[in-house]
Amino acid sequence: MAGEVYFSNLTGRWDWGSLVDQILRMKSLPLQRMAQESSLLAKKREDLSNLASAVRELRDLLEGLNIDGLLRTKIGSSSDPSVVTVDVSANAPEVTFNVNVQQTPQREVLVSTGGVQSLQSTVNWSGLSVKYDTGSTVESFYVGDGSGTLQDLVNIINAKAGSRVTASVLYDGNLYKLMLSEKDEGASTKETSVGNTVISLNFTSLSVGDLDYNNPIQQAKNTRLQIGNLQIVSPTGVVRDVVQGITLSVQKVGTAVISVVRDRSGIEGFLRNFVESYNKVVRQINSMTGIRATFQGDASVTGIKRNLSSFLDTLFKGGIVYYTEDGTLSLQLDKVNTMQETQLRDILTSLKGSMGSFLHDIYTDLQRFVDDYRQREERINSVAQELQQQLQEEEKRLRLEFSKIESLMAQMEELRQRLNTFMVSLSDIQGGRR
Template sequence: MASPITPGLGLGSGIDINSIVTALVNSDKSAKQTQITTQTTINTSKISGIGTLKSALAAYQAAMNKLNSATSPAFSGFAAISSAPTVLTTTSDNTAVNGTYTIKVDNLATGSKVASASFAGGASSAIPTGTLNISQNGTAYSVAIPSGATLQSTRDAINTTLGAQGISANIVTDSNGSRLVIGSTTTGKGTDLIVSGIAGLEIDGSQIMGTIPDPANPGATLPDPNSAGTIGALAADANLTIDGLAVTSKTNTVNSSVSGLSMTLVAAGTSTVTVATNTTGLQTSIQSFVDAYNTLVRTVNSLTQATVGADGKPTVSAAMTGDAMPRSLIADIRKELTTPGPGGQLSVLAQLGITTDQKAGTLNFDSAKFTKAMTSKSLGGEVQTLFTGTNSTNGLLARMSAAIKPYSQTGGILDQRTTSLNKQKSELSNQQMALDLRVTSLTASLTAKYNAMDLLVGQMKATATNITSFFDSLNAQASKS
């Protein structure tokens, strides 16, 4: 704040008014300004610390979610490998067992694709108003066809109404006209589409579309323009053998034929599926877990531990030194590390070579001890159960995520702390404004008083000078006479 005091000595008194006023104002201001400055520094540091802690928890939560992903399991106790991924791909869960399987895929599961008879007028051909009924495997769907509809608008109505059910339509045009082609993502025998209710769009999907001789190729056939039905072949189940045992599946995902294995069929052919303990993958995932935990602990330590000088005594406090909340957070998370999990012979992390550094609070991972445990005790499935649990809540990863939720969630402990600190910041700002106003007012008041004093002193000096001059004049006259 600029000083309103005009620098220089008082004209009347010769006193340095500026220095006097500044000293008096600073003396009055000092205690309160020191208090505000100190509290503002602490407040700013704590707000920054809460932000850092929020970011650290968000990163830790993201790591836990990734490791606990249901679609890309990081803790699969067993690894299933297909020798021919172009034939089938496979994954395993913690109920799998070591083994090798020969899988021969004879044919994939297929869905229904049907076509109407040709419309000579093309996509703009008029379609009667009414209700188009499409049934599949005993389930009926209705599509309203308004007046003035065309083949194209009918296609659009089907897509809008039945897209969520996996049924879609398009238009295919050849030299004979345009056909409405309807397909389904549902696969398996008996899922053929049946269409009725609108003249010209009756399609019996349980029948193959009729053909006529191809005049350009004797012995060959072409689709009959006047025929409707299934294109190519009826919907079919997937057929495969597993070690010579015949298996059928409505879909191309085969989950229950081999315990613990899920297979996605890609094409006809043969593949060998090998299932083995996922030692390398589990070690990588455990190391990722340990690294994520240690990163969070180190962040909390940096926010709470004061800098120590050469004499071993704390010199500079950290942003949250003395704050119980970060310690409570770590305690809540660490509690889950020592809580027995849902596994059988494996229930605590120490059995996998994971221990706690008593000084730093971080985790140490002994990969040699882990490998020995996996080799001697075949704990692959147990490791998966320990980390991901037998349900969505009892695994270590889920429990750790639940432990930090009260802190990280919207409106949670960290948000409440941030709100409180921002309120304190606003109050300190108001206190600073009030102090600045007081300093301005006091400076003006003291300056006015000292200027008035200086004026009075100047006037008194002038009077004294006049009196002295008067008596000097009298003395001079007396001497002449």
């Protein structure tokens, strides 16, 4: 019955427990062999899984390689970023030129000729319009008639003409006046001159007076810069496509040298990652195929390293990499900056195409082997579990049978002792009669 316990050698005459242990040890030998085989399969599966992971990393790196993006990348620099900074796109030419910033942009700011003594004073206006000269057209914003405080007038102007003009209150130490300024200097190419402004007012009456066109607080100015004999004017401090693909951001008046060169940092970064990922694959193969390793001398695994190396000819010819003692690669980045674009394109195209395709197939094969080892391991473990259960049942059966035998032996011993006692008593009886 379940839960029964059988004690060996209760009579002290037969230690059948050690016999049962010996029988079970003999019968458990297949179980030990299966455990060893399962452990070996698990180690091989782990090694192959690690190799597959390293191969996948290298494959993904090559599949994600944007050759055109790396080769077309340019970088721009300014000898004096406090004067002008530079931004470049891929289609910018490799050039060097001098820039002379003669004028930086300014927004026009005008103030009214009159004002009020107090912010609570009443201001009247009628037929009022705000005009904004973009340089090609004049935009008009009708404010209309009204009265209120100076701040009320400011609010109405901002509501009507706020897309082009910002109205506010200026206190000059004596009067509160109306101040108008450009919202965005890039909206107009016109520059302020005496009596000729970007912002103007039309009105029938305005109690704070007209704008002081002859004495602007700040004049509207465009960016003016010179490149060689070329004069460039821009309403903002950002001058786009001054040369195709080159954008300059003006900071202050001064001179600077602008240079545009190819940016090889992206290619160098890719090559660093490639060598690192390649070496990870090689080191994993070395650890799997070395002396007493799980795949020692296995040609199918060592063949991966040999085949991978066959795709590196263009890198070796360019002097970009060389072998180390264990088959890993060492990188020579100084060679990259001296190479022509066509040579770099050939190298990257070869790696992405031929090696990338090979890695894709190898990763698929490795995954299939990993799955196969896992299934074999599961089958062995399943059989081992069944055998373990059988041995447990066998142990119960043997202990039960041997305990019964020991019990029978104990009964026989008791009977022998009783017979012996009977015979002694009988002898004593017979001797007493004589």
